[in-house]
Amino acid sequence: MFNKRIKIKELLQTEVIGQEVTVMGWVRTFRNNQFIALNDGSTNNNLQIVVELGLLDDDTLKRISTGASLKVIGHAVASLGKGQKIEVKAKLIEILGDSDAEKYPLQPKKHSLEFLREIAHLRFRTNTFGAVFRVRHALAFAIHQFFNQKGFVYLHTPIITASDAEGAGEMFKVTTLPIDGTADKNEDGSINYKEDFFGKSTNLTVSGQLEGELGAMAFSEIYTFGPTFRAENSNTARHLAEFWMIEPEMAFCDIEDNMNLAEEFIKYLIQYAMDNNREDLEFLAQRLAEEEKQLPQDKRSEWGLIEKLEFVLNNAFERITYTQAITILLESNHYKKKKFQYDVQWGIDLQSEHERYLVEKHFKKPVIVTGYPAAIKAFYMRMNDDGKTVAAMDILAPGIGEIVGGSQREERLEKLEQRMKDMHIPTEEMSWYLDTRRFGTVPHAGFGLGFERMVQFVSGMTNIRDVIAFARTPKNCEF
Ligand code: 4AD
Ligand code: MG
Numbered sequence: 001m002f003n004k005r006i007k008i009k010e011l012l013q014t015e016v017i018g019q020e021v022t023v024m025g026w027v028r029t030f031r032n033n034q035f036i037a038l039n040d041g042s043t044n045n046n047l048q049i050v051v052e053l054g055l056l057d058d059d060t061l062k063r064i065s066t067g068a069s070l071k072v073i074g075h076a077v078a079s080l081g082k083g084q085k086i087e088v089k090a091k092l093i094e095i096l097g098d099s100d101a102e103k104y105p106l107q108p109k110k111h112s113l114e115f116l117r118e119i120a121h122l123r124f125r126t127n128t129f130g131a132v133f134r135v136r137h138a139l140a141f142a143i144h145q146f147f148n149q150k151g152f153v154y155l156h157t158p159i160i161t162a163s164d165a166e167g168a169g170e171m172f173k174v175t176t177l178p179i180d181g182t183a184d185k186n187e188d189g190s191i192n193y194k195e196d197f198f199g200k201s202t203n204l205t206v207s208g209q210l211e212g213e214l215g216a217m218a219f220s221e222i223y224t225f226g227p228t229f230r231a232e233n234s235n236t237a238r239h240l241a242e243f244w245m246i247e248p249e250m251a252f253c254d255i256e257d258n259m260n261l262a263e264e265f266i267k268y269l270i271q272y273a274m275d276n277n278r279e280d281l282e283f284l285a286q287r288l289a290e291e292e293k294q295l296p297q298d299k300r301s302e303w304g305l306i307e308k309l310e311f312v313l314n315n316a317f318e319r320i321t322y323t324q325a326i327t328i329l330l331e332s333n334h335y336k337k338k339k340f341q342y343d344v345q346w347g348i349d350l351q352s353e354h355e356r357y358l359v360e361k362h363f364k365k366p367v368i369v370t371g372y373p374a375a376i377k378a379f380y381m382r383m384n385d386d387g388k389t390v391a392a393m394d395i396l397a398p399g400i401g402e403i404v405g406g407s408q409r410e411e412r413l414e415k416l417e418q419r420m421k422d423m424h425i426p427t428e429e430m431s432w433y434l435d436t437r438r439f440g441t442v443p444h445a446g447f448g449l450g451f452e453r454m455v456q457f458v459s460g461m462t463n464i465r466d467v468i469a470f471a472r473t474p475k476n477c478e479f
Contacts, residue, residue: 004022005023006022007042008025008040008043008045008047009042009045010042011088012043012045012084017077017078017086018077020074020075020076021073021074021075022073023040023049023071023072023088024069024070025041025069026067026069026070026125027064027070027099029108030064033051034051034052034053035051035081036048036070038072039125039130044280044283045084045279047086047087047088048084048088049070049088050077051093052089055090055093063098064095065098066101066107067101068097069099070096071093071094072090072094073091073092074088074092075088075089076088105119105122106119106122106126111126113466116128116466120479121479127283128466129466130280131280131281131283131287132280132467133469134280135280135455136455138272138277139272139273139454140451142273143225143269146265150221152221152222153215153221153222155208155215155222155224156224156226157205157212157224157226158211160174160203161204161205161211162198162200162202163210164203164425165206165209166378167378167379168206168378170206170230170232171203171206171229172203172204172231175197175202176196176197183195205228205229206230207228208226208247209249209446209448210380211224212248213409213446214432214433214436215249216249216446217251217444220250220251221249222248223247223249224247224249225245225246226244227242227243227244228242228244228245229241234474237462237465238352238401238464240452240473241474242472243450243451243452243464244451245449247447247448248261248265248446249445250446253408254443254445255382257445258393258407258445259368259370262393262395262406262447263366263368263395265449266395266403266449266454267313270313270458274306274310281306282306284305285305285306288460289304289305291462301398302364305459308398309458317365317367317368317395318363318366318367319368320369321389322350322369322372323346323371323389325350325358326345326348328358329354329358330345332362334357334361340354340357346373347375347376348376349376355401355402356401358396359398364398366395366396366397366398367395367396368395369394369395369396370391370392371391372389372394374389374419379419380416381407382407382410382411383419392405392406392407393405393406395447397453399456399457400453400457402450403449403450403454404447404449404450405448406445406446406447406448408444408445409444410437411443411444412441413438416434417434452464452468455468
């Protein structure tokens with residue numbers, strides 16, 4: 001009977017002193033043949049198991065090594081040691097699984113995050129990744145709670161699609177055709193996709209938005225939360241080829257409402273983690289502070305993780321237009337001293353160095369930028385009256401850069417069709433999408449929050465590979 005066990009988190013929180021308990025977990029350390037630090041992943045706090053002299057024979061004692069799994073039955077007693085209130089005096093210890101100390105890659109010492117990435121199958125067993133993935137879980141739960149409370153319908157949009165939602169062409173192909181060049185060809189030499197599994201060319205979705213819009217045109221408000229895929233060759237600390245995205249889509253909603261919802265949503269998630277994951281956040285704050293000690297003074301953050309999160313909670317996000325952003329950049333000393341690698345002028349796609357300057361140096365808080373040039377944004381964004389900017393909004397966060405991308409959608413059929421033609425988006429094949437504008441079109445808007453970037457922001461992890469269980473990045477698909 002395994003289910004009689006009590007989780008370590010619960011045991012450390014409840015008044016069970018004097019009672020007999022059963023606990024199970026993995027050995028973190030074993031000191032003096034007497035004190036086992038046991039962890040079951042429910043909390044970063046290890047439970048101290050006290051093994052009294054004579055309880056176990058020498059052979060069994062040797063088998064209690066880092067990584068081994070144990071079942072322990074014993075009495076919960078008040079602890080005399082510092083750092084813990086309760087420990088368990090063992091009556092019976094059963095070794096469930098041995099772990100050869102010589103071969104176990106996780107030694108009880110500090111390992112670099114780079115090394116842990118190579119043994120990502122074991123890294124959940126470290127304090128850092130235990131904390132990160134409990135926070136990730138909590139945020140995922142909070143996302144559903146937030147939208148559920150607001151009456152949004154959770155829509156599962158497809159993973160395999162035949163369209164390019166962002167029109168950026170950064171897609172992974174899905175095919176069952178042979179890739180050795182023997183696939184059937186059309187007369188013009190192109191691949192005959194009629195022979196392919198779906199009878200057409202398909203890919204992994206880059207975004208659930210277009211299907212999300214179809215849902216919003218019936219339910220008023222929906223959200224998606226699922227994996228999305230981008231075949232962009234970006235080897236950075238904030239790009240993944242497979243990442244999770246949350247995409248709410250709201251009918252009867254303009255860009256202003258959209259910004260308000262996004263800001264409320266981000267704050268809700270932070271508050272949820274602060275209320276429910278305090279211990280883990282405090283651990284991560286300390287980890288970050290130690291990591292930053294290695295950096296030169298000017299690269300360190302002014303605040304600790306918790307202070308940063310509190311500040312974001314308590315202050316309104318800055319809201320500026322793209323045009324204002326360009327002016328700020330052009331007037332900055334940074335620009336005058338030629339410290340930007342990329343040029344600044346109206347019309348450019350803001351580079352990450354520009355975004356970071358705006359949030360980290362200039363405003364020192366999250367910034368919502370609206371009114372981007374139409375030429376650098378996706379086809380579905382609503383054209384503003386000036387005829388050259390669109391009702392787009394990106395949220396830029398300190399240390400992360402773009403965390404949200406969204407817009408009010410072009411709900412006017414003719415304008416949308418024209419824009420699609422101008423941008424060589426096939427209007428015939430996307431006729432189903434245009435139907436939303438043909439039959440009962442309404443002003444609507446939505447956004448996408450990159451889940452891993454949000455987890456990075458809350459956990460303070462600097463590399464996106466460390467907030468997803470098994471990262472998919474260019475030239476890397478382990479596990
Ligand atoms: O700005 P993006 O490309 O917007 C969309 O996909 C829209 N369809 C969203 C919408 O309006 N419904 O992506 C949205 C967010 C970005 O702001 C970023 O946080 C994240 O998704 N993101 C990535 N995260 C990790 N790795 C990547 N390669 C990412 N690309 C985008
Ligand atoms: Mg974007």
